[in-house]
Amino acid sequence: MTLTTEKAVEQMKSLYTYINNYSSSKQSEKILDIIEKLENRKMMIGFAGHFSAGKSTLINTLLNKEMLPSSPIPTSANIVQLNSGESETVVYFREEPPVRYEGEIEFDRLQSLFKDGEEIKRVDISHPESGLPSHVIVLDTPGVDSTNDADRLITESSLHLMDHMYYVMDYNHVQSEVNLQFLWEMQRRGTPFSIVINQIDKHNESEISFDKFSQSIDDSFNQWGIAPERIYYTSMKDFDLSINTFEDLKVDFKSLFERSYEVIENQAKLDAESVIQECLKEAEEDFYQEKQELLERRKDLETLLENSHLSVEDQVTTEELLQKLHDDVQVRIRQFIPNAYLMPSVLREDAKEFLEAQQPGFKVGFLFSKKKTDEEREARNQKFYQHLDDVIEKNLKWPLRDRWLELAEKHKVTDESLLKKIQDFPFEYNKDRLHDLVEKGAEVTGDYVLRYTDQVSNDVKKEVRRFTQNIQEQLEQTLKEYQQTDYDKHQKAYDALEECGQIEKTLEQFSIRIKSYQEDLYERLRTPASHMDIQVVKDDLKKRKDCVLTSSELPPEKKAVVNPDRGATEPTNSSTPDQSIDSILEKVDETLSIVGNVQGLDSLIDQLKGKKERLKNRHYTVALFGAFSAGKSSFANALLGERVLPVSPNPTTATINKISPPTDECPDRTIHVAVKTESQMLHDLSGILQRLGVEVSRLRDVHETLLALPEGDREALDHKQLSFLQAFLDGFEEMHLYMNQSI
Structure with missing residues (x-):
C-alpha cells in the first residue's frame, strides 16, 4: 500500500469501529468492505440497470468469455462478482456461512444460483480466463426496476464498492422514471457512471430518426441534472450497425483497468461519506415514529390553544416572565438613572450660595443681623432646594414615570392603583439631606462646590433607585397574581402550553443528537485509527475469511413447487355451454326491471345497460396493459394489420386510446378527442x-x-x-x- 492508501485505510478503520459500536452492522459491514478493497488494492466495475436489458450478455461480450448465463428473462436476483484466479465459486448465503466450490460449475446450475435471491445474497466466480486483470472485479446486479423490491435493495447494497458503474438500459425504456431516479441518486452520491443504451437494433428510423432519439435522451438527462461520463448505444445482435458504439465501450471499459489508484482512493472516501449519510438516515428513522407521535400531539395541543387566549408564543413560566421584567427594568430604568443630568451651572451657583450661608461666619447687616442672617440662610436654602426639585422633576421624575408606564403597558399591567402611583410618581427628595451632606469645616471653594453638587446628585439618584425598587416589587407581585389568576381560570390551556414547550425541547434534543452523531462520524473519518481499532479490523477481516467453508457438493437445486390442488381440478366457470347470449340478455333485462327504481344505483344501472347493448351488438373490448414503451401501440397495430397508432421508443401514449369498428356516424379513421374540463x-x-x-x-x-x-x-x-x-x-x-x- 502507498502512504496515501494506508492513511485512507487508517481513517476508515477508526470510522468502522465507531459505527460498529453505535450503529447497525449493515453500515459497518459496508465500511469493512471498503477497507478490504483498499487493502487488497482492488478496483470494482459495476453493471446495473433495467432488468432483462442484457447486462449479463454485455459483460460476457466485453470479457470475450461466457462467464454469466444470459436469458430473455431475468437471470440475476443477487450480486455476482467476477474476477481472475483459480476456477472456483463462492456462494454467500443469507442465513448460513459462505461456501467455496472448487472447479467450474455448469451454466444451468449457475443460473439456478443466480436466481435464488431468497437464500443467496452474493456469488463470487473466479476463472483464470475471465479476461480481467488480477486487481479488477466486475459486479453484475439485479434489475433496479424489477417488480421485486428486494432486487433493487440488493443492487443498492453494492454501490459503495463500485469505482465506476455502467448503467444498462433497454432501448425502449430509457426514460423510465425508475431509471432516471436511480441515476440521479448516483449523481448525488458521487459514483462515476456511464450509460449503455442496449438493444439499439430495435431502432426503427421510420418511427423516429436516431438524431432525434438521442437528442430526446440528452434533453431528459439534462432536465434531471444527470451528467454521465458517456452514453453508449449498443447491440449484441448486430455489430455492423452504424449507430452501434460497442467498440468504443470496449476500449473505454479496458481503459478503466489502468485508472490511477488515487482516483479509487478518492472514490472510497466519497463512498464512506455516503455510508455516513445512510447512518444518519437510519438514526433519523429510529426517531421517526416517536417524532411523528410528538408532532401529532403538538398539533392537537395547538388546536386546543387556538380556542383559548394563549398561543405557542406565550409559553413562558412565571420565573421567565419576571426575568423579562427584570431585564427591561435594567435597560429602561436602571441604566437611565446614572446618566440623568441633575446639576446644570445655574444650580451649582445656587449650591455655592447655599454652602456660603452654612459657614459659621456667615452674617448679613449690622443691625438686627441675626434675624436677617437666618432669613437669608433660609431663602438660599429654599432657592437651592426648589431649583433642585425642578431639575429632578424635569430630568428624572417625568422621564422615569413615562418609562415605567411603557413597561407596565408592555407587560400588560392594568391594576389601577399601581398605574396611578406610577402616573403620580410621588418621589420627593428630603430637603434635610442637603444639610447632612455638607462637610463640617469645609471652605467654600470652586472644587468643594463641584464635589458637594456631585454628592447631592449621586444621593438623589440613590434615593430614586430605592423608590423605583418599590415600584418594581409591586409590578412583580402584580404579575405573579395575574399569572396565577389566569392559570386557575385556564388551567387546561396552560397545561397544553407547557406540554408544547416540553415537546419542542424533545424535538430539539433529537436534532442535537443527530447533529452530534454526524459530527462524531465525520470526525472519525478524519481521525487515524488507534491500535485497538486496527486490531478490531484485523480480527473481523480474519473472521470473514475463516468463516468460508469448502465443499465439493453444490447445494440442492430448488424445485418449483406445484400446488397439488391445481391441475387436478377442472377449470371453474359459472357459465355452462347452453347459456346462450339470448339467455344472458334476458337475465340482464330481469335484473334491470328489479333494480331500475332503486335509489343510488344510477351509475351501476348505466353500466349494465351499456354492457347489454355491447353484448346485443356482439361488441366487446380488448384492453392492452403494460409497462411504458413495452410496445403496446405496436402490438395493437399488428393485431389490426395496419398502422393506426403512432409508435416510438419514447413514451407515445399519455391518454386512453380506444379503437372501435367504423359505423355510419363514425366512418373509418374518424377521431374523437375528449378534452379535459x-x-x-x-x-x-x-x-x-x-x-x-x-x-x-x-x-x-x-x-x-x-x-x-x-x-x-x-x-x-x-x-x-x-x-x-x-x-x-x-x-x-x-x-x-x-x-x-x-x-
Missing part, C-alpha cells in the same frame, strides 16, 4: 400550485402566473412535476378553447 386540469395542477404557493382559481390566470414565474422558483418542484408543468405551458394556448369538448 377546466376543473379537471385545475385538479391535476393542484399539487404543483400548492408547492409553488400559487392561489388562483381560473385556468387562464394559472397559465399566466406560471408563465411569469422565475426559473428559480420552479426548483421547489420535483422532476415529474416540472415535466407536467412544461407540457401544460406548451399546450395551453392551443387546447384551452376546446376545454370540456369532444373534437
Whole structure:
C-alpha cells in the first residue's frame, strides 16, 4: 500500500469501529468492505440497470468469455462478482456461512444460483480466463426496476464498492422514471457512471430518426441534472450497425483497468461519506415514529390553544416572565438613572450660595443681623432646594414615570392603583439631606462646590433607585397574581402550553443528537485509527475469511413447487355451454326491471345497460396493459394489420386510446378527442400550485402566473412535476378553447 492508501485505510478503520459500536452492522459491514478493497488494492466495475436489458450478455461480450448465463428473462436476483484466479465459486448465503466450490460449475446450475435471491445474497466466480486483470472485479446486479423490491435493495447494497458503474438500459425504456431516479441518486452520491443504451437494433428510423432519439435522451438527462461520463448505444445482435458504439465501450471499459489508484482512493472516501449519510438516515428513522407521535400531539395541543387566549408564543413560566421584567427594568430604568443630568451651572451657583450661608461666619447687616442672617440662610436654602426639585422633576421624575408606564403597558399591567402611583410618581427628595451632606469645616471653594453638587446628585439618584425598587416589587407581585389568576381560570390551556414547550425541547434534543452523531462520524473519518481499532479490523477481516467453508457438493437445486390442488381440478366457470347470449340478455333485462327504481344505483344501472347493448351488438373490448414503451401501440397495430397508432421508443401514449369498428356516424379513421374540463386540469395542477404557493382559481390566470414565474422558483418542484408543468405551458394556448369538448 502507498502512504496515501494506508492513511485512507487508517481513517476508515477508526470510522468502522465507531459505527460498529453505535450503529447497525449493515453500515459497518459496508465500511469493512471498503477497507478490504483498499487493502487488497482492488478496483470494482459495476453493471446495473433495467432488468432483462442484457447486462449479463454485455459483460460476457466485453470479457470475450461466457462467464454469466444470459436469458430473455431475468437471470440475476443477487450480486455476482467476477474476477481472475483459480476456477472456483463462492456462494454467500443469507442465513448460513459462505461456501467455496472448487472447479467450474455448469451454466444451468449457475443460473439456478443466480436466481435464488431468497437464500443467496452474493456469488463470487473466479476463472483464470475471465479476461480481467488480477486487481479488477466486475459486479453484475439485479434489475433496479424489477417488480421485486428486494432486487433493487440488493443492487443498492453494492454501490459503495463500485469505482465506476455502467448503467444498462433497454432501448425502449430509457426514460423510465425508475431509471432516471436511480441515476440521479448516483449523481448525488458521487459514483462515476456511464450509460449503455442496449438493444439499439430495435431502432426503427421510420418511427423516429436516431438524431432525434438521442437528442430526446440528452434533453431528459439534462432536465434531471444527470451528467454521465458517456452514453453508449449498443447491440449484441448486430455489430455492423452504424449507430452501434460497442467498440468504443470496449476500449473505454479496458481503459478503466489502468485508472490511477488515487482516483479509487478518492472514490472510497466519497463512498464512506455516503455510508455516513445512510447512518444518519437510519438514526433519523429510529426517531421517526416517536417524532411523528410528538408532532401529532403538538398539533392537537395547538388546536386546543387556538380556542383559548394563549398561543405557542406565550409559553413562558412565571420565573421567565419576571426575568423579562427584570431585564427591561435594567435597560429602561436602571441604566437611565446614572446618566440623568441633575446639576446644570445655574444650580451649582445656587449650591455655592447655599454652602456660603452654612459657614459659621456667615452674617448679613449690622443691625438686627441675626434675624436677617437666618432669613437669608433660609431663602438660599429654599432657592437651592426648589431649583433642585425642578431639575429632578424635569430630568428624572417625568422621564422615569413615562418609562415605567411603557413597561407596565408592555407587560400588560392594568391594576389601577399601581398605574396611578406610577402616573403620580410621588418621589420627593428630603430637603434635610442637603444639610447632612455638607462637610463640617469645609471652605467654600470652586472644587468643594463641584464635589458637594456631585454628592447631592449621586444621593438623589440613590434615593430614586430605592423608590423605583418599590415600584418594581409591586409590578412583580402584580404579575405573579395575574399569572396565577389566569392559570386557575385556564388551567387546561396552560397545561397544553407547557406540554408544547416540553415537546419542542424533545424535538430539539433529537436534532442535537443527530447533529452530534454526524459530527462524531465525520470526525472519525478524519481521525487515524488507534491500535485497538486496527486490531478490531484485523480480527473481523480474519473472521470473514475463516468463516468460508469448502465443499465439493453444490447445494440442492430448488424445485418449483406445484400446488397439488391445481391441475387436478377442472377449470371453474359459472357459465355452462347452453347459456346462450339470448339467455344472458334476458337475465340482464330481469335484473334491470328489479333494480331500475332503486335509489343510488344510477351509475351501476348505466353500466349494465351499456354492457347489454355491447353484448346485443356482439361488441366487446380488448384492453392492452403494460409497462411504458413495452410496445403496446405496436402490438395493437399488428393485431389490426395496419398502422393506426403512432409508435416510438419514447413514451407515445399519455391518454386512453380506444379503437372501435367504423359505423355510419363514425366512418373509418374518424377521431374523437375528449378534452379535459377546466376543473379537471385545475385538479391535476393542484399539487404543483400548492408547492409553488400559487392561489388562483381560473385556468387562464394559472397559465399566466406560471408563465411569469422565475426559473428559480420552479426548483421547489420535483422532476415529474416540472415535466407536467412544461407540457401544460406548451399546450395551453392551443387546447384551452376546446376545454370540456369532444373534437
